[in-house]
Amino acid sequence: MKNYWNLKSSKIVCLFFAIVPVIAHAQPSARLKDEEKYLYPISPGKPGSLAGNMGELRSTHFHSGIDIRTNNMVGMPVSASKSGYISKAIISTAGYGNVLFITHADGNSTLYAHLSELRGPVANEVLKQRYAKKTSEIELTFAPGQFPVSQGEIIALSGNSGGSTGPHLHFDIRDSSNNALNPLQFGFNELSDKFPPAAEKIALQTLDINSRINDRFGRFEFYAQRVGKNYILAQPILAHGNIGVEILAKDKFAAKSAFYGGVNYFEMMVDSQRVFNQAIEKLDVAETRTIYTLTNYKTMRTKGTRFYKLYIDDGNDLKFYDGSPGKGKIIVSGKNDTRIQINMKDSYGNKSNASFWLRPDDIVKEVETLEPLPPATDIFFDITENVMMVVAKPCGDSSRIASVFEKGISSKREPTYYNANRYVYLFDLRKEIPDSVVVCGKSVKPKINAMIPSNTEYKFYSEFMDIDFPTASLYDTLFLDTDHQITKNGTEVFTIGDRINPLNKAIHVSLRPKQPVDWTASSAIYRLAGKGYTYIGGKQENGKIDFYTREFGDFIVMADTVPPTIRVMYVNSLVAKFKIKDNLSGISSFDANINGNWLLLNYDYKTGMIWSEKLDKNKPLRGDLELTVTDNAGNKKIYKQRIP
DSSP: OHHHHHHHHTTTHHHHHHOOOOOOOOOHHHHHHTTOOOOOSBSTTSOOOEEEOTTOBOSSSBOOSEEEEOTTOSOOEEEOSSSEEEEEEEEOSSTTOSEEEEEOTTSOEEEEESOSEEOSHHHHHHHHHHHHHTOSSEEEEOOTTTSEEOTTOEEEEOBOOTTOSSSEEEEEEEOTTOEEEOGGGGOOTTOOOOOOOEEEEEEEEEOSTTOEETTBOSEEEEEOEEETTEEEOSSOEEEEEEEEEEEEEEEEOSTTOOOEEOOOEEEEEETTEEEEEEEOOEEEGGGGGGHHHHBOHHHHHHHOOOOEESSOOTTOOOSOOSSOGGGGOEEEOSSSOEEEEEEEEOTTOOEEEEEEEEEEOOOOSBOTTOOOOOTTOSEEEEEETTEEEEEEOOOTTOOOOEEEEETTEEEEEOOSEEOSSOEEEEEETTTOOOSEEEETTEEEOOOEEEEEOSSSOEEEEOSSEEEEEOTTOBSSOEEEEEEEEEOTTSOEEEEESOTTSOBSSOEEEEEOOSSOOOOOTTEEEEEEETTEEEEEEOEEETTEEEEEESSOEEEEEEEOOOOOEEEEEEEOSSOEEEEEEOSSSOEEEEEEEETTEEEEEEEETTTTEEEEEOSSTTSOOOEEEEEEEEETTOOEEEEEEEEO
């Protein structure tokens, strides 16, 4: 059901993050309730444990609250953390799943997510409205006096709904401006943490073409060695020029827990002078994608690891960095070693640090430590920030001179550095964008067709595609590579950028296929995703195919003509349950009726399960049941059964 998630996330998950709770008008009795301390919402008064904390780095967003463990169980009672009124209820397949908001007299609201069931009068109202509107997914806002709740009142049962990867309760505390606050700052005695943050790796990044780490350009990771509660790199690192530091760090919640959280507090000292300070104490939940400027997105995408950048990169407008002179970027020069110390702190004040030395080193041409290229690789290129690096395998005649072609003009280039194993050539893309580079008879073609600024609207035109970049669609300057090819089986593939570059806003693309396209109602644009495909959609008009995408990649036209499948789990007078699946475009919708009357279905996209929920719990399901499941290409599958 991956395709369903991609479809729904664009319009549901963003909605959840952008929700602004309704604020109560404080009544005299409410002012008294304002003195209440926030209550731990799962088994209050008993020891609790977490699976995630506020500010933790997730794949697409900052985690806005705490994930409270429910011992891998669904159905634990969820208590109102503070008196107030239920201001919003959401029932959804994706994102937070089933959600309740409670607004409190202090102006804050609490959010309870991934619920399995709602309880009390609000549950009846939500069910009634779902039937009235004939919709599985719904968002309802309530008036202050409609559903009042007292602190400790059971409002729901915990669950695993939405995008949850396991049973737990997601719990937020948000202020009146919809900023997520750190719940651990509100003093829940059920939780304790005596463990300081731990460092796993430290990464160093060259920040311009004249910078080096151990005589090389690029990004390099080093394992941290634990000494007591602190961490070190045992040997000095040779460095030159402008250097950025990153750290892979985590915070352990308890001695026997397998769960870790993120680290919200970092301070970096260079020779005892603070150059960087990060404090994640509240989050604007409408701007969670800005995580892409705080972490190394390329590393997260290619390796799955989420490093914190301890420098403020271009495009990073986050408000976490008071007291960061020079934006945390380190200049290594002179003759004396530079001591770097990274101080880490968790929400409970537990502290640790990681330290290492940078040793100044002059730029050299011949670098002994360059390793051989893989056997099947003769030449490749990589782009970091504004610099393109071309790496080539030496040939037998020891010729190191590269031929560089740009706009029909050829020039010769010595390697920037080299040894007997490889030649390395660096290009500042702000000054030159090579069409191709040839070394020892082997060539690379970057196919960079435009340099696109991040802070303005930009329109790109080419033979096979036009692309509209809205203002602020990019986090940083983009060197756009595009390509068009026809595979051996006749499939046209349109390459638009690289998925290692994130997009802040969706871009509009118009493709002009070279081959005739038999576009039907079942046709759509798909993005290649590993060995599979992700449904994008789109439409054909005047010979062009238009679509929007929030990710770069390789795009093709495909037609899904196979309807979804429906597998019966069980059908009886109490409930009808099925498993549904689609082989390509993904599930778009489902609808059921019994004796012609609409029947509510709940859906868990993770398992593909749908099941009925009756409006009248005492009325049995009897008569003619009909279920229709539709995929994103419009293919339908219909199942009929008579329930005696």
